[in-house]
Amino acid sequence: MFTDFIFAKLVLKSGEKLTLAVGLYNMIVNNFARPEFTMFTAGSVLVAIPITTLFIVLQRYIVEGLTTGADKG
Incomplete structure (x- = not known):
């Protein structure tokens, strides 16, 4: 989310505590x-x-959880 970037950019001033998005932005x-x-x-x-790796590994559990709640009847 872009709001996470704006909040981190405004609040965090120390170089070692920056988030990854702010660090990549500062590099440019x-x-x-x-x-x-x-x-x-x-x-x-x-x-x-x-x-992406975490999503691929856990994808079947996500689909299984979504279909478990869908009860037809």
Whole structure:
């Protein structure tokens, strides 16, 4: 969510406590002369890999839970 980004950007000022989204954003903004879009993309992919893996592993349980509550009758 974008509000999570805005809140973290406004509240967190310390470099070691920044969220990943704010850190990736700062990487692009701070290098305005030559932004590192390849590093930004690589960071985004590295963030997406564990989330996607977790979804694939737990997908059957999500579908099973959704269909369990659907009672026809």
